[in-house]
Amino acid sequence: MSLAPNQQQAQLAMQQQVTTLAQQNTEYQTRAASLDKDNQELESLLAQTRQQVQLLTDEVGATRTQLQTTTDQLLAMQTDNTQLKQMSTQLVATSKQRAGAEIRANNTLLKNLTLKQLPGVEVRQDGDVVRVEIPADRLFMPGSNYFQNGGEQLLDSVAADLRQNFPENLIGIEGHTDDGATHSQQFPTNHHLSAAQALAVYNSLAQKRTMAPNQLFVIGHGGNHPVVSNASDAGKARNRRIEFVVYPERLASR
Template sequence: MRRLLDHFRSTRNLLAAASLVCFLACGCKQGAFQPPAGTAQSNVFQQQSTALNSQVQDLTRRVGQLDLNNADLHRQLAQADQLKQQYADQVSLLQKQLGDMASRLKETQTAKAEIDKQVQTLQASTRFRGGASIQANSSATNSLSTVQIPGIDVRQDGSVIRIELPADKLFVTGSLQPTLEAQRIIDEVATAIIRSYPRQRIVIEGHTDNAQAGNPAGAHLLAYNQSQAVFQQLVQRNSIPVRQLAIAAMGENHPLASNGTEQGRAKNRRIEIVVYPDTIDG
């Protein structure tokens, strides 16, 4: 670029010099020093004047082209500066996003540690101090019967009762935003618990599909947060005792159907209210 501008300046100087010579030649042609017409000196002078005029015209054309090139180069420089600023802005944005991702990762790791702690606490709560597992006696198992809740799948699973709530009926898929029917569904489940299982220990299990297969901590965090939302409504709105409830975030670890189809993934996205035969009274 600098060499081209220097060439542009030298060409302009040459053009100015040629113009001066042409002017002097023309002036001489009109003045007292003009050779007599028809002489050899007159013919040579005429040839030199014609050649000089041709050079001036050529230089004028070249200078015009250089003006165009110079304008184009300035435009390219302006575009380069604009691109440079855009790249700088993108780098700054990426750095900010990287910082935000690092913060979210740290929060996720903290949440996972808390979930693991709660799972360990839940597992510990199912054992006596001597280490033996709690086993429901036959009378307790026999007395624990299923309930009927319209539109809700309730099934016996060994010694426990599982009330299966499709997560898509409670939350906008993959989020914590409640649906319009979420409150009604949870209220109906709460009514059944208060009526049929007023003292039983209950675990709220959160399950997801494999949408976050590359981020198991994220799947557990979503499962935990959705279970926590159900827990809060059961306690705050329906007055179920806090000590009767516990939360377990299962993530994608216990699918009911194949995650290879949308129907299967929808089946796996669920909240299960698991009613145990043992009671909170011990």
Template sequence: MVSVIFLTGCSQNPYLAGGGTSVWQPPPATGGGITAVQAQVAELNRRVQLLDDNNRQLTTQLAQSEQQAQVYRDELNLVRKQLADTAQQYDAARIAASEAQNSARSFQASAQLRGGATIRANTNLNQLAGRLNLGNLQVQQDGEVIRVILPSDQLFAPGTAQLQPQSSTLLDPVAAQLRSVFPRQRIGIEGYTDNAPMYGGAASSAHQLTSAQTSAVLDLLTRRSGMPGQQLFIVSHGSNNPRGDNSTPTGRVANRRIELVIYPETF
């Protein structure tokens, strides 16, 4: 009797089902939560891919913009160079025109004898030249004109048209005597130099250098010394008409000069 009751009680075990013939299984998990996470991951991947595509597009556009900017810079540099070349050509043309005009004035002054201008006798001009007392400066008769030779090395810094401070000590007494002895005669300021190559500086040729030097002398004689502007004119000869041998230092010094040329014609 006891054994039967025990077996009957065991038949009420909650872990047995269907008369105690099978094992209990937990209920299966639902897939809704996993599906939502997978969707979020897929969305994030899509956004990362989109950002990566945008980044590649922006990088390409930036490279293209930099290339275009370099093209603009190159074009700007080319325009600047063309402007500089044009300005240099303009300066050269202006100097050439000034030289041609001054040469024409020089020839006109020499030819006025046939045009009815007021002229002093050449013998009188030579007599007046004898009154000049210019120390060690050379004073030479050259046909109808008188030439006063001024060494450029005593007037200008080497290779430039910049008057040195001591240049006034040379030009002031010359200007004073010209005003006194030749108050009405036309006077040409002629510039010469040697044939040395031009390196750097404001002048790129011998003609430009001598043109600038004669202009500086003209400015000093009119502004500082008070000579009439209509009495003076300038002529630039560059390295033409040398007085010395350019192959020697002494000859080159002699060729670097300013000549004040006194004409018999009056103004």
């Protein structure tokens, strides 16, 4: 049975609509799949961003904590350094008032110091004190308070001679630098570096009982007291030093 022309047209129109709807449905499904993929990528990117933000937040927190700790340490070192300088001044004044306390240039103890034979070690009379000078470059890694290979052995040799010849004298450990700028967050100034190096010497001697801890005190002078001009590299190297300063005052008289 054949369909009337009107019915054929209606059926054809319906088929076209079905085809169109099917095509639209396919397009919608394709778009939905694409949007779902984009959404997954965005969620993954968002998760990565959140993770990075958390890492940065943790790093900022750690940096703030480290900065606060370093600030506290520097303030403590500045306070200790001021007190030690005052103590040094008082000790020198006290020692000068004591008759017969002066360590004279012709003192047999000074002549008997075998450390004068150590390469690079300088011994000199400075008024009523004896100064034993060790190049910092032979003790420490550049710009740090970490001992280099052989540094502590040299230090122990000097300390053993001082202990033998000056077993009861008060001895200052003074750190000195050149006039160059520091390039370290740990030691923002030469005063911090010189104090840290002097303290490292003290800790090494005290921990090994090479010298009596109550016989020693520590001062960091930075670059304030050069022994030669800083105009040359050799001069700068000479000024980077640790000095043991032997005072006339004895522990028994304190």
